[in-house]
Amino acid sequence: MAYVQAQVRASVNALEHLVGGLGTATLALGALLWAATVAVTCLARVGLLAAPGALRAVRSVADRERARLSRRGEPIPTPGPVPAGLRTAARDPFVRRELGWVALYSLIGLVTGLVGLALPLYAVQDVTFPLWYRLLPADAGAPGIVWWRIDGLSEALAVGLLGVGWLAAAIWFSPVLARLQAWPGRWLLPPPPGVDLSLRVAELTATRAAALDAHAVELRRIERSLHDGTQNRLVAVNVLLGAARRALRRNPDRADEILGQAQDAAEQALGELRTVVRGILPPVLDDRGLVGALAGLAGSSVVPCRLEVDVAVRCAASVEATAYFVVAEALTNVVRHSGASQVDVAVRRERARLLVSIEDDGHGDADETRGSGLTGIRRRVEAYDGRMTLTSPPGGPTRMDVELPCGS
Amino acid sequence: MRIVIAEDDALLREGLALLLRAEDLDVVATAGTPGEFLVAVDEHAPDVAIVDVRMPPTHTDEGIVAAVEARRRRPGLAVLVLSAYVEQAFATDLFSVGAAGLGYLLKERVGRVEEFLAALHRVADGGSVIDPEVVAQLLARNRRTDTALSELSPREREVLGLMAEGLGNGAIAERLFVTDGAVHKHIRSIFSKLQLPPDDRADRRVTAVLRYLNGDRR
Numbered sequence: 001m002a003y004v005q006a007q008v009r010a011s012v013n014a015l016e017h018l019v020g021g022l023g024t025a026t027l028a029l030g031a032l033l034w035a036a037t038v039a040v041t042c043l044a045r046v047g048l049l050a051a052p053g054a055l056r057a058v059r060s061v062a063d064r065e066r067a068r069l070s071r072r073g074e075p076i077p078t079p080g081p082v083p084a085g086l087r088t089a090a091r092d093p094f095v096r097r098e099l100g101w102v103a104l105y106s107l108i109g110l111v112t113g114l115v116g117l118a119l120p121l122y123a124v125q126d127v128t129f130p131l132w133y134r135l136l137p138a139d140a141g142a143p144g145i146v147w148w149r150i151d152g153l154s155e156a157l158a159v160g161l162l163g164v165g166w167l168a169a170a171i172w173f174s175p176v177l178a179r180l181q182a183w184p185g186r187w188l189l190p191p192p193p194g195v196d197l198s199l200r201v202a203e204l205t206a207t208r209a210a211a212l213d214a215h216a217v218e219l220r221r222i223e224r225s226l227h228d229g230t231q232n233r234l235v236a237v238n239v240l241l242g243a244a245r246r247a248l249r250r251n252p253d254r255a256d257e258i259l260g261q262a263q264d265a266a267e268q269a270l271g272e273l274r275t276v277v278r279g280i281l282p283p284v285l286d287d288r289g290l291v292g293a294l295a296g297l298a299g300s301s302v303v304p305c306r307l308e309v310d311v312a313v314r315c316a317a318s319v320e321a322t323a324y325f326v327v328a329e330a331l332t333n334v335v336r337h338s339g340a341s342q343v344d345v346a347v348r349r350e351r352a353r354l355l356v357s358i359e360d361d362g363h364g365d366a367d368e369t370r371g372s373g374l375t376g377i378r379r380r381v382e383a384y385d386g387r388m389t390l391t392s393p394p395g396g397p398t399r400m401d402v403e404l405p406c407g408s
Numbered sequence: 409m410r411i412v413i414a415e416d417d418a419l420l421r422e423g424l425a426l427l428l429r430a431e432d433l434d435v436v437a438t439a440g441t442p443g444e445f446l447v448a449v450d451e452h453a454p455d456v457a458i459v460d461v462r463m464p465p466t467h468t469d470e471g472i473v474a475a476v477e478a479r480r481r482r483p484g485l486a487v488l489v490l491s492a493y494v495e496q497a498f499a500t501d502l503f504s505v506g507a508a509g510l511g512y513l514l515k516e517r518v519g520r521v522e523e524f525l526a527a528l529h530r531v532a533d534g535g536s537v538i539d540p541e542v543v544a545q546l547l548a549r550n551r552r553t554d555t556a557l558s559e560l561s562p563r564e565r566e567v568l569g570l571m572a573e574g575l576g577n578g579a580i581a582e583r584l585f586v587t588d589g590a591v592h593k594h595i596r597s598i599f600s601k602l603q604l605p606p607d608d609r610a611d612r613r614v615t616a617v618l619r620y621l622n623g624d625r626r
Contacts, residue, residue, distance in 0.1 A: 224467065231492055232417040238519035239420065243427040246521050258426070265419055 007171055014174035018116035020068055021181040025109025027061045032106045035099070048086070055082045055089055062098045065105070065185045072182070076190045093192045101188035112181035119170035126163025130156040218318045221383045225276045225376070233269030237262050275376070279325045281317065290320045294347060297328055302335045303343050303360070310348040315406040322384055323347060323356050326377050326402050330358040333373050338362025338398060349406065356402040364396035377402070409532055412454040413438045414445035414471065415490070416463045424458065424518065431525060440464075442474035449478045454485065456532045460515075461491040461498055472498045486531045490515045494542050503536075511537035511574070530574045537574040544569070559601050567594045 031054075038054040041047030059082050066076040079094040089095050125143050133156040142148040142159045150156055240262035247255040284293040291309045298305040314320065327345055334343050340362030347356050368374040368390060381388040381402050392398040411433055415421040418440065425435045437448035442463050449457065457478055463470040475487045486509040489502060499512045511531040517539065518524045527537040560568065563584075570580045581591045 227462070227492055228417070228467070232420050235492070235515040235518070236417070236420040236423045238516060239423040239427055242519040242521040242524070243423070243430055246427075247430060254430070261423070261426075265423070268419070 011171040011174040014178035015116065015120060015170075017068075017072060017178045018113050018174065018181060021109050021178070022113030022117065024061065024065045024068060025105060025113050025181075027064065028102050028109060029106035031058045031061045032102045035102065051086055052082070052084075052089070055095060058098050058102050059095075062101060062189055065101075066189050069182055069185050069189070073186075076185075079191065097188045097192065101184050104188070105184040108184055109181055112177045116174055116177040116181070119166055119173065123163050123166035123170050126159050126166055129159040129163060133159070217383055221380060222276065222280060224379070224383075225272075225279070229272035229276065230269050233265050233272060236265045237269065240265060278328075279321065279380070281321050282324055282328075285317070285320055285324055289314065290323060290347070293320075293324050294327055294345065297324070297331060298345060301331050301343065303331075303338075303340050305331065306342070306344045308344070308346045308348075311354070313349060315349070315354050315404075319354060319384065319404050319406055322380055322386070322404060323354055323402075325380060326356055326388075326400075327358065329373050329377050330400055333366070334358070334360045334362065334398075337366065338364075338396075340396075340398075352406050354404045354406050356404070357399065359397055359399040362396050362398055363394075364392045364398050365394040366390065366392035366398050409456060409529075410434050410436045410452065410454040412436060412445065412448045412452060412457045414440075414442070414448075414457065414463065414474065415460040416440050416467075417460075420460075420515075427518070427521065431521075433528075442470045445474050446478060446481070449482055449485065453482070456486045456488065456528065458488050458490060458528075461489060461495060469495075469498050469501070472502055475502065484509065486534070487511070488513060488528055488531045488537070490518070494539070494545055496542065496545060499538070499542050503538075507536040509534045509536070512542060513537060513539045514541055527574070535574045536572075538572045540569070540573060543572045556602050560598060564594050564598050564601070567591060568598055571595070 035054045035058055038047040038050045042051060059079075063078050066078055070076050082095060083089050083092050122144070129143065130153065133150050136150070138150055140146075140150075142150060142155075142162075148155070148159070150159070240258055244255045244258040244262060247258055282293060284296055287293075288296065290311060294307055294309055298307040315323075327347070331343065331345075334340055338360045340360035343358065343360040345356075345358050347354070349355070366374065368378070374390065377400075378388045381404065384404055386402060386404040388403075389401045390398070411428060413421055413424050413428075413435060415424065415438070421438050421440065425438055428435050436452040436454055439445035439448050440463075445457070445459065448454070457475065459471045459475045459478075461469060461471040463474070471489060475489060479485050479487060487502075488511040489498075490513055491498070492515050494514065502512060503510060509531055511527055513524070513527060517527070531537055557565075566584065567580060570583060575583065577588055577591045577595070581588045584591070
């Protein structure tokens, strides 16, 4: 019994696939007719212009069949667009195999699909015949069998028995038909041996390139901050030292003043170097994750900090490092400049974006052009295609919103 | 000498201005962006511009672009470009329209005040200055690609390098501890090996230097 049940279930599945296959087979027939027409006109050179379009049509039908077969069994990757240029396309193994497939499948796919669909329809028609044979005149015959005179219930029941035969045939043969229908596609649509690997390589190359891009952005950011900050400070130290040496000879009092400026510049260089190094990948992020790291920042803030983090899925390490950097810099600013008594930090992930907001109740009037903290935040955020907005009216409050693409 | 400084880093900009003013040079304006710089050039009619290569917004070659534009607006404006690194492509861009009144120095040279001031004056007087580091890199590159340059003897290459730095015969002789006559002989030999005939109207020193900067340009 269980065997029959499984067989019935398999045949219902098969029927579904046969109907789907009938659809792609009809499309394949259309594509075949078009391609044949174009091929014939190509002989007179008129069709050459239409040839790429015909090949694209074949590819699009083949892709439908690939998708259909992939849903059913082992996935068949799509080769992407048809190569440009008729010569290249004609040499392309995918295009050649697809042309073979479209010819084979428009015959086999249609026949198997129609037979597969007809069997259960006959079965239903004949099995139910005893119920409605009276509606027909006696010499109209059985459905589809004109010479079989139906004179009474016994003949009608015989037709019903035939219907049971059709049903059995549908149940036994549908899976076979479905397999037969899928065969041209299974044979000709997967990548030819050897090509498969290159598709995989292309796919892997793309994902790896994206990872390298993110890496390059991070390296550029570090280079930029070393160049704009530390290196320029050291050049300034050098310039000021040169000036001081010149001044020593002529005006020693002035030299002391210049040396003081040089020392300030050197201290700034050290401060900026520290920021750069800390910003590359704060060790605390590795140890405790973004939530733990931010909690650490909030806990050690001199101005009381309320923290709200809602990040269910982790972002790329460089993005988390940037969010951490933003919060750290912003809290430093709040402590140094705002005169606030309370600061709220909220971090949440909305789909592919990480949203960070920092709001304090200080006296506002923060100016991005003064000091490097805010400029540094903006630069780092923009390096990731993120956005930073700052609202800080005189009298407060100051609110900073940062939006970062998550990169994962 | 009227000087405009274009440098986006405020501290360095003020440091440069302080250094030059202490030498009694006339710094008429300082600018932090290429736009401000061009306005200052229009407004103050300077003789010399000191320009940082990397400036906002993209911090790549805005300084070079601005310098070329400033020279277009004000022909004869001497430009001394300061760069944090040897960026050879930019140096070649800069010198591609002629080397007179142009200089390209690494920022770290500014600390050697005397040499920096000498370079500044040389550029202001219509000479050219190319950082020894740039020269060394170009020499290494061009020796492989330019057969005429590869025929030069080591001494002649040294002389050509010093010419590229903008030194005159006397200064070259001093650096190499040889007589003026010896330097003159080397230079004649360089011109002949680079096929720069004596009756050529172009300034042969400049041509030789350009040849140096870009293997096959004549």
